[in-house]
Amino acid sequence: MKIKKKQKLAKEWFLNLQNIICNNVEQLEKEYGSSVKFKKNKWKHGEFRIINGNVIEKGGVAFSNVMGQFSKKFARKIPGTSASTHFWSSGISVVLHPKNPKIPAMHFNTRFICTKKNWFGGGIDMTPNIIDNKEKKYFHNKLKKMCNLHNKKYYKKYKKWCDEYFYLPHRGEPRGIGGIFFDYKMDDWEKDFSFTKDVGSTFAHLVYIIVKNKMHKKWTKKEKEFQLLKRGRYVEFNLLYDRGTKFGLNSGGNPEAILMSMPPLAKWK
Numbered sequence: 001m002k003i004k005k006k007q008k009l010a011k012e013w014f015l016n017l018q019n020i021i022c023n024n025v026e027q028l029e030k031e032y033g034s035s036v037k038f039k040k041n042k043w044k045h046g047e048f049r050i051i052n053g054n055v056i057e058k059g060g061v062a063f064s065n066v067m068g069q070f071s072k073k074f075a076r077k078i079p080g081t082s083a084s085t086h087f088w089s090s091g092i093s094v095v096l097h098p099k100n101p102k103i104p105a106m107h108f109n110t111r112f113i114c115t116k117k118n119w120f121g122g123g124i125d126m127t128p129n130i131i132d133n134k135e136k137k138y139f140h141n142k143l144k145k146m147c148n149l150h151n152k153k154y155y156k157k158y159k160k161w162c163d164e165y166f167y168l169p170h171r172g173e174p175r176g177i178g179g180i181f182f183d184y185k186m187d188d189w190e191k192d193f194s195f196t197k198d199v200g201s202t203f204a205h206l207v208y209i210i211v212k213n214k215m216h217k218k219w220t221k222k223e224k225e226f227q228l229l230k231r232g233r234y235v236e237f238n239l240l241y242d243r244g245t246k247f248g249l250n251s252g253g254n255p256e257a258i259l260m261s262m263p264p265l266a267k268w269k
Helices: 003-032 133-148 154-165 189-214 221-240 243-250 256-262
Strands: 039-043 044-053 058-067 085-096 105-114 118-125 179-185
Touching: 003 044, 003 058, 003 085, 003 189, 039 221, 039 256, 044 179, 044 256, 085 189, 085 256, 105 189, 105 221, 118 154, 118 189, 133 179, 133 256, 154 179, 179 189, 189 221, 221 256, 243 256
Parallel strands: none
Antiparallel strands: 039 044, 044 058, 058 085, 085 105, 105 118, 118 179
């Protein structure tokens, strides 16, 4: 399959997935009794949508399709750039910060990047404020079942990668309860694309089930305070270590879309 065809298929899927995830979140708001919708913000390389709802205090679902050149310094970290620093990139990034501290923050992204090589990357992870072992087990079982449909080795490999990636070395602690994380996936394009699509569909399903399960639960002031401190850790990770943030800012991405992952409120002791 020619690279242009691959790019077209990937781009169309990311646009479709953006609609699916936004529709799921808006349905949750509707079931809660809220009429809040996503606000669409178009720019020359895509569209990012923001919601400030009664269930999701701040959520962002961004689609981007960027072409250009990496700086020579940044290109050294990217496969397939030894002869040329030109690139094509398309993807979707999602961060959901719920109002209720009993609902975990949820993060997802997938992308297709082309230089002289082309690959998929992405993942799903969850950051609860209050550990719920039943919810944690459900979350990881869903990811494992999805991974096993493609390769029995994926879950263990990508879970380990996620645990190592979403870690704050200066705090000596993980950001959340993990999930799966993968990058530089360039084995078999059709199989890799199928896996990438399943990761997206699984995330959309998990958002609806996990948020709906807890959106009517009462919370205390103490739980809300802890959520704000936990969000501070989220900010630290995204600004200091996150690859997606660095890639976006170094590839001509829209800063507003890239930094939509920041929570609406956060605290530090």
